[in-house]
Amino acid sequence: MTSLLTLIVLLPLAGFLANGLFGNRLGNRFVSVVGCGLPLVAFAVTIQCFLDLQAGGTPLLDTVYRWATIGEHTFDVAFRFDRLTAVMTLIVTGVGSLIHIYSTGYMKEDASYARYFSYLNLFLFFMLMLVLGRSLLVLFVGWEGVGLASYLLIGFWFEDPDKARAGKKAFITNRIGDAGFLLGMFLLYQVLGTLDMDRINAAFIDGPQPAVSASLVGILLFIGACGKSAQIPLHVWLPDAMAGPTPVSALIHAATMVTAGVYMVARLSGIFMHAPEASALVAAIGVFTAFFAATVAIVQTDIKKVLAYSTISQLGFMFVAMGVGAYAVGIFHLYTHAFFKACLFLAAGSVIHAMGGEQDIRKMGGLARRIPVTFGTFAVATAAIAGLPPLAGFFSKDEILWYAFASDRGGATLLFVVAAGTALLTSFYMFRLLWLTFFGRSRMPAETERHVHESPPSMTGVLVVLAVLSAVGGFVPVPHYLEAMLPLPEVVEGRAALQTPLMFLSVALGIAGLLGAAWMYGGNAERAKRLAPTFATLHRLLSGKYFVDEAYDRLITRPLFWISDRVFLRVGDRALLDGSLHGLAGLGRRTAGTLARIQTGNLHLYAWLALIGIVAALAWSWPHG
Amino acid sequence: MDNLLLFLFGATALVSAASMLVLRHPMRVALALIATMLSLAGVYALLGVHVIAIFQVLIYVGAVMVFMVYVIMLTNVRDRSFTLRFSSLLLPGIAAALVLAGLFARLAAGGLPAAATTSAAGRFGVQSFSVAFITQYWLHFELVSVLLVAAVVAALAVVKVSRRAHG
Amino acid sequence: MDSGPALVALGGGLFVLGLLGVIVRRNVLVMLMCMELMLNGVNLLLVVFAQRGDSIAGGALVLLVFVVAAAEIGIAIPIVLLLARRRHTMELDAYTELQG
Numbered sequence: 001m002t003s004l005l006t007l008i009v010l011l012p013l014a015g016f017l018a019n020g021l022f023g024n025r026l027g028n029r030f031v032s033v034v035g036c037g038l039p040l041v042a043f044a045v046t047i048q049c050f051l052d053l054q055a056g057g058t059p060l061l062d063t064v065y066r067w068a069t070i071g072e073h074t075f076d077v078a079f080r081f082d083r084l085t086a087v088m089t090l091i092v093t094g095v096g097s098l099i100h101i102y103s104t105g106y107m108k109e110d111a112s113y114a115r116y117f118s119y120l121n122l123f124l125f126f127m128l129m130l131v132l133g134r135s136l137l138v139l140f141v142g143w144e145g146v147g148l149a150s151y152l153l154i155g156f157w158f159e160d161p162d163k164a165r166a167g168k169k170a171f172i173t174n175r176i177g178d179a180g181f182l183l184g185m186f187l188l189y190q191v192l193g194t195l196d197m198d199r200i201n202a203a204f205i206d207g208p209q210p211a212v213s214a215s216l217v218g219i220l221l222f223i224g225a226c227g228k229s230a231q232i233p234l235h236v237w238l239p240d241a242m243a244g245p246t247p248v249s250a251l252i253h254a255a256t257m258v259t260a261g262v263y264m265v266a267r268l269s270g271i272f273m274h275a276p277e278a279s280a281l282v283a284a285i286g287v288f289t290a291f292f293a294a295t296v297a298i299v300q301t302d303i304k305k306v307l308a309y310s311t312i313s314q315l316g317f318m319f320v321a322m323g324v325g326a327y328a329v330g331i332f333h334l335y336t337h338a339f340f341k342a343c344l345f346l347a348a349g350s351v352i353h354a355m356g357g358e359q360d361i362r363k364m365g366g367l368a369r370r371i372p373v374t375f376g377t378f379a380v381a382t383a384a385i386a387g388l389p390p391l392a393g394f395f396s397k398d399e400i401l402w403y404a405f406a407s408d409r410g411g412a413t414l415l416f417v418v419a420a421g422t423a424l425l426t427s428f429y430m431f432r433l434l435w436l437t438f439f440g441r442s443r444m445p446a447e448t449e450r451h452v453h454e455s456p457p458s459m460t461g462v463l464v465v466l467a468v469l470s471a472v473g474g475f476v477p478v479p480h481y482l483e484a485m486l487p488l489p490e491v492v493e494g495r496a497a498l499q500t501p502l503m504f505l506s507v508a509l510g511i512a513g514l515l516g517a518a519w520m521y522g523g524n525a526e527r528a529k530r531l532a533p534t535f536a537t538l539h540r541l542l543s544g545k546y547f548v549d550e551a552y553d554r555l556i557t558r559p560l561f562w563i564s565d566r567v568f569l570r571v572g573d574r575a576l577l578d579g580s581l582h583g584l585a586g587l588g589r590r591t592a593g594t595l596a597r598i599q600t601g602n603l604h605l606y607a608w609l610a611l612i613g614i615v616a617a618l619a620w621s622w623p624h625g
Numbered sequence: 626m627d628n629l630l631l632f633l634f635g636a637t638a639l640v641s642a643a644s645m646l647v648l649r650h651p652m653r654v655a656l657a658l659i660a661t662m663l664s665l666a667g668v669y670a671l672l673g674v675h676v677i678a679i680f681q682v683l684i685y686v687g688a689v690m691v692f693m694v695y696v697i698m699l700t701n702v703r704d705r706s707f708t709l710r711f712s713s714l715l716l717p718g719i720a721a722a723l724v725l726a727g728l729f730a731r732l733a734a735g736g737l738p739a740a741a742t743t744s745a746a747g748r749f750g751v752q753s754f755s756v757a758f759i760t761q762y763w764l765h766f767e768l769v770s771v772l773l774v775a776a777v778v779a780a781l782a783v784v785k786v787s788r789r790a791h792g
Numbered sequence: 793m794d795s796g797p798a799l800v801a802l803g804g805g806l807f808v809l810g811l812l813g814v815i816v817r818r819n820v821l822v823m824l825m826c827m828e829l830m831l832n833g834v835n836l837l838l839v840v841f842a843q844r845g846d847s848i849a850g851g852a853l854v855l856l857v858f859v860v861a862a863a864e865i866g867i868a869i870p871i872v873l874l875l876a877r878r879r880h881t882m883e884l885d886a887y888t889e890l891q892g
Contacts (some may be wrong), residue, residue, distance in 0.1 A: 548850030718815035776863035
């Protein structure tokens with residue numbers, strides 16, 4: 001049944017409305033049941049649709065209604081369920097439901113419990129619309145909607161102006177990317193007359209090439225993806241977004257929303273396959289971002305910030321895969337990343353919960369014995385992200401590194417070298433995080449140390465599930481499942497033999513990172529402290545995140561403020577607009593004042609004026625008969 | 626003969642009217658106006674429109690001017706306007722009036738309709754005029770009577786208001 | 793001799809004199825009387841043209857003007873009297889409150 005797709009999308013929307021309108025009145029129990037129950041039902045429906053897809057073979061299509069008819073142009077709201085959508089929807093509903101369940105434990109004490117769940121459900125609604133949409137228009141609605149939900153959730157504790165500002169920053173940076181996205185959409189519509197993505201792909205793959213540069217469209221669309229998926233230069237919002245509640249960071253800024261850019265590129269693979277320049281740009285920015293973010297992550301001291309930069313770095317990896325034409329592999333990494341990154345974030349939330357709100361890892365240490373479940377799941381997920389076999393991260397990361405080296409659609413040795421370096425750094429900083437947080441002697445203040453406790457089952461249960469998925473999820477053959485619609489690239493001549501050696505290399509890199517971190521931060525991080533002064537300048541550069549935010553502020557924000565204030569406000573608004581209006585009013589007033597002087601109250605004057613009027617009328621009508 | 630009388634009456638009217646503008650005492654102005662009106666009545670009679678001549682005397686002189694004279698008698702006229710006859714717009718007024726007079730003269734020089742062929746007395750005799758008036762213009766007559774009623778009511782209202790205001 | 797032009801000139805002259813009187817005389821009652829003079833001038837013109845044009849309409853209009861003049865005087869004089877009672881003067885310059 002095709003209307004199941006609409007049901008998937010509408011269930012979270014119902015949750016949003018129910019919790020938003022009645023949540024406060026009906027209590028936390030109602031909110032939890034509705035807020036978690038509806039996404040779980042959506043997950044079940046998704047599984048049903050997946051089975052239908054397997055049975056039928058053709059993608060499910062559900063045209064909901066005709067949105068607009070403008071002249072001869074029509075725009076429908078339609079949902080389409082093919083293999084790629086199946087993978088994405090299962091991730092979104094599955095991991096999403098788990099995070100909803102986790103939130104019931106994490107946000108239990110919060111006063112705005114109902115508002116939180118209504119926003120979370122709203123996010124789910126838009127994200128599902130994004131992945132299920134058939135046309136770019138529906139996708140864009142979902143795109144903007146998740147941006148809105150992200151803003152609402154980052155600034156959830158809006159009474160704190162810094163948090164509210166973080167929300168604004170995320171939204172505005174997204175919008176800058178959206179400008180490129182919209183231009184790409186316009187171009188596509190003008191040339192192809194349709195925004196349905198399956199038709200767009202078909203137009204580029206079979207048949208004559210459309211009369212538009214695929215690279216131009218690809219670059220424009222990729223600008224949008226940069227904004228949403230936090231690639232350079234629009235990455236600045238993601239670290240600040242950690243101001244929101246930790247489950248939000250897990251769901252939105254790790255597992256689902258930020259992957260929307262990756263999904264969009266994969267969905268429009270038809271364009272990118274015929275756009276070598278755009279693909280090269282995607283790969284270049286992806287690998288540069290990955291490396292850049294990894295270097296910054298090494299020195300971060302906030303547990304969530306490390307994970308934020310790690311997310312940026314892993315998204316870079318996904319784009320590397322996209323850039324070399326291995327779309328299915330990028331999606332595979334998206335899938336595994338959802339598991340281990342969500343697990344990492346939620347475990348970090350568990351740590352923060354145990355520490356009573358502390359997020360600075362310099363004030364942690366020795367937690368492994370105190371909160372064993374959290375420690376265990378965090379460790380598994382860390383190993384996964386480092387790429388240690390047989391965990392999920394190993395499979396996906398290894399495939400990306402392989403195709404970065406050997407793909408015939410853009411694979412290059414330099415690409416591989418930088419990506420491999422990033423993988424080494426990834427393993428290093430993740431194990432650094434693990435060591436500083438959980439091992440060694442405790443650096444906690446006594447007060448906090450007394451209250452350290454394991455999280456409730458609603459939280460630890462989810463952690464265990466995600467850890468298990470991080471461990472075994474790699475055995476699901478996602479790239480081969482997607483190969484029917486996203487064919488893997490061919491391997492360059494002569495490099496095929498290097499596949500196994502490179503696999504060993506990537507494992508070695510993972511282990512090297514682990515050992516390096518253990519050596520540096522083991523014991524009580526003595527060696528790190530001793531080495532710190534030698535690298536002081538580098539440390540300062542990395543701690544300041546390469547001062548990108550400051551550069552943006554100096555180069556863009558302040559000039560904009562200056563122009564807005566000096567030119568638009570003072571000159572344009574006050575002097576010109578207000579001035580002209582006041583001037584007109586003043587002119588009216590002065591004219592009226594002058595004319596009013598005729599009314600002296602003297603009847604003689606009035607009679608005389610009447611006489612003058614008669615004379616004038618007669619004189620005027622004289623020549624006219 | 627007729628023309629001489631016409632000239633006499635016309636001259637009287639003009640002179641009386643002119644003197645209205647310079648006489649000081651309002652009573653004398655009123656008398657000058659009465660003289661003008663009577664002269665005009667004479668002109669009307671000489672032209673043959675007897676009905677109008679009669680009504681001129683009856684209404685204008687007999688009612689309006691009598692009323693005017695009563696009022697002048699009942700008021701104290703020895704105020705500043707007695708000595709200072711003219712307003713501040715004397716010279717501009719005279720100038721504009723001369724211009725207007727000139728314009729009228731130019732207009733009138735353009736020509737007048739031809740003189741009547743039938744005797745005016747026939748048409749404007751009391752009986753024939755009255756019959757024609759009542760048969761053709763009876764609606765105007767009724768409307769004007771409504772106007773008179775409105776004037777009476779207005780006068781009453783003005784007096785009553787003033788009485789309430791001043792006790 | 794055709795008296796028409798002279799009479800028309802007389803009528804126009806009476807009208808102009810009346811209007812001039814309204815403008816130059818200070819006393820309110822005198823102004824009212826000059827307004828009557830204007831009406832008389834108009835009446836004369838109407839009569840002359842009615843007689844020459846051989847039409848009753850002019851005569852009917854003259855009668856109506858009589859009535860209107862009477863009604864006008866009937867209301868104007870009480871108003872003037874009431875105003876004069878307040879200000880104790882008959883000159884127009886005292887009544888300039890409706891200015892500006």
